[in-house]
Amino acid sequence: MSDLVMEKAAGEARPAAEQPTAGRRMAAYWPFVLPAVIVVGSVIVFPWVFTIWMSLHEWKIGGASSFVGLANYLRLTTDPRFGEAVVHTLVYTVLAVILPLVLGTLAALVFHARFPARGFLRGLFVMPMMATPVAIALVWTMMFHPELGVLNYLLSLVGIPPQLWVFHPVTVIPSLVLVETWQWTPLVMLILLGGLAAIPTEPYESALIDGAGRWQMFRYITLPMLAPFLMVAAIIRTIDALKSFDIIYAITQGGPGTASETINLYLYSVAFAYYDVGYGSAIAVVFFTLVVGLSVLLLYLRQRTKWTEAGAAI
Amino acid sequence: MMLRTLLQRAGLAFAVLVLVSPAVLFFVWMLSLSLKYEVDNAAYPPILIPETFAWKNYLDVLESNRFPQFFLNSIVVTGAATLLGLLVGVPAGYGIARMKATKSAIVVLIARMTPGLSYLIPLFLLFQWLGLMGTLWPQIIIHLVITVPIVIWIMIGYFETTPLELEEAAVIDGATRWQVFRHVALPIAKPGVTVAFILAVIFSWNNFVFGIVLAGRETRTLPVAVYNMISFEQLSWGPLAAAALIVTLPVLLLTVFAQRQIVAGLTAGAVKGG
Structure with missing residues (x-):
């Protein structure tokens, strides 16, 4: 089912089965859609358009605005803080996609097996991703505390020296990724669990007859069949990791210094701490383009994995 | 062996x-x-x-810091945004599914990709201009950004799979489109409405970023109130952790009791707001 997400977007290729009465039938359903069109138009589409409009202006909250063309975008190219934010965002995203993907795959393989109280245990496993991010962040902040935090105590039990976690520029991003991984591995697991359920048993049976080992079966049957689901999980994770805000803002606010300031956090500062909404809008536009661009790239890769998967199945 | x-x-x-x-x-x-x-x-x-x-930690939280007020704010914002989202999104999901206009769902998909902050700048200016700041309306309206796409997305999926035969029979019997929707399609898609409701509630309840910009002293929702406790009011861990637990407890309970619906909804749409 998770395929629907992208199938709908990629549905362009599917020709709609037009019937003679299709036009009249369509018209009959417009009243159902109209309220949503108005709401989506005003709270979703209007902000998109207005953001582009603002990004072409020198515009401070409470001050006058003047048209400056692409000046805000040019300013981005020479803004070192923005450049750093891009690097932080990419490092954070790469780590926060790969780790949940690997752990989520392992978790899905385990939860695919049948064992007592499986539903209940899966419910426990899923809790982190439904919990309120700010509440979670607050407790992690306490756990990261260098003197009083429980994490350094746990490290001391296995003989590892205490760390500064989110209080040191080098370890801050990995520490935040730890929280993000803890929180979002369950979503990857759920998507892949759906994928595992969809794999037929025949290939495994014939592989067993051919004397294949467990690893071989995983490598040559499970993994290729799971590839489309892995891609969906990767796309969703990429979007969410790029957009990550609550956890980072609540734990470090981009600190120490600006060591964990991602594009989203910088955008927040520019727009709502410096009230420079013109420049903030330009950042929002570039950021939006980055998110959509990366998603489309992954979608394209997904089409290819689908193709090779189909090839392998034949 | x-x-x-x-x-x-x-x-x-x-x-x-x-x-x-x-x-x-x-x-x-x-x-x-x-x-x-x-x-x-x-x-x-x-x-x-x-x-x-x-136990005093919990009493401290509940008695001080205008916590009950913030709890009420959260209920009003999430409740109103979810109800409006269902009111608008369920018929829309039906219309889109029947018009076979699933391509239009790409708007929902892009909305899913858009960083929450990009909605905030223009809507913040709009709310200021309309003089709505200081009330709960800005938050209710902006939470529609979360709830409406979730509801539409999940409902399209449900209405696409419900059988058409019953609806066609009702049309032949002379029912209007609205009657068909209300009395034939909607009852069948009820599980979908439940899933959409639960996910909309959770993601609206959990939202933080809209609140830190739009909430004033009186209009804070719980996540914002808890965050403000860290920065200004509270420094001792006990009451802070108690507050955090109170904020997230409703969601955790919902997760435990409605686990199957949540799993179904998330794997079907994987739509998360904000």
Whole structure:
């Protein structure tokens, strides 16, 4: 089912089965859609358009605005803080996609097996991703505390020296990724669990007859069949990791210094701490383009994995 | 042979234990922090179960800091945004599914990709211009950005799979489109409405970023109130952890009791707001 997400977007290729009465039938359903069109138009589409409009202006909250063309975008190219934010965002995203993907795959393989109280245990496993991010962040902040935090105590039990976690520029991003991984591995697991359920048993049976080992079966049957689901999980994770805000803002606010300031956090500062909404809008536009661009790239890769998967199945 | 299956079972049990423990231990530790006095929270090595429980932490939170007010704000914002989202989104999902206009769902998909902050700048200016700041309306309206796409997305999926024959029969019997929707399609798609409702509630309740910009002193929702406790009002861990637990408890309970619907909804749409 998770395929629907992208199938709908990629549905362009599917020709709609037009019937003679299709036009009249369509018209009959417009009243159902109209309220949503108005709401989506005003709270979703209007902000998109207005953001582009603002990004072409020198515009401070409470001050006058003047048209400056692409000046805000040019300013981005020479803004070192923005450049750093891009690097932080990419490092954070790469780590926060790969780790949940690997752990989520392992978790899905385990939860695919049948064992007592499986539903209940899966419910426990899923809790982190439904919990309120700010509440979670607050407790992690306490756990990261260098003197009083429980994490350094746990490290001391296995003989590892205490760390500064989110209080040191080098370890801050990995520490935040730890929280993000803890929180979002369950979503990857759920998507892949759906994928595992969809794999037929025949290939495994014939592989067993051919004397294949467990690893071989995983490598040559499970993994290729799971590839489309892995891609969906990767796309969703990429979007969410790029957009990550609550956890980072609540734990470090981009600190120490600006060591964990991602594009989203910088955008927040520019727009709502410096009230420079013109420049903030330009950042929002570039950021939006980055998110959509990366998603489309992954979608394209997904089409290819689908193709090779189909090839392998034949 | 017996030994081998026994070993395999032990291995599986161990794997499950390793997977579940980070989540369980985290929430156990959260509970422990919230029930300890300052002395116990500052102890080294850390104490899991204190000798005396600090129930006072919860009382402190509930009695001070206008917490009940913020709780009410959260209920109003999430409740209103979810109801409006259902009111607008369920018929829309039906219309889109019947018009076979699923391509239009790409708007929903792009909305899913858009960073929440990009909605905030223009809507913030709009709300200021309309003079709505200081009321709960800005937050209710902006939470529609979360709830409407979730509802539309999930409902398209449900209405696409419901059988058309019944609806066609009703049309032949002379029912209007609205009657068909209300009395034939909607009852069948009820499980979908439940899923959409639960997910909309959770993601609206959890939202933080809209609140930090749009909420004033009187209009804070719970996540914003808890965040403000860290920065200004509270420095001791016990009451802070208690507050965090109160904020997230409704969602955790919903997760435990409606686990199947949540799993169905998330794997179907994987739509998350904000």
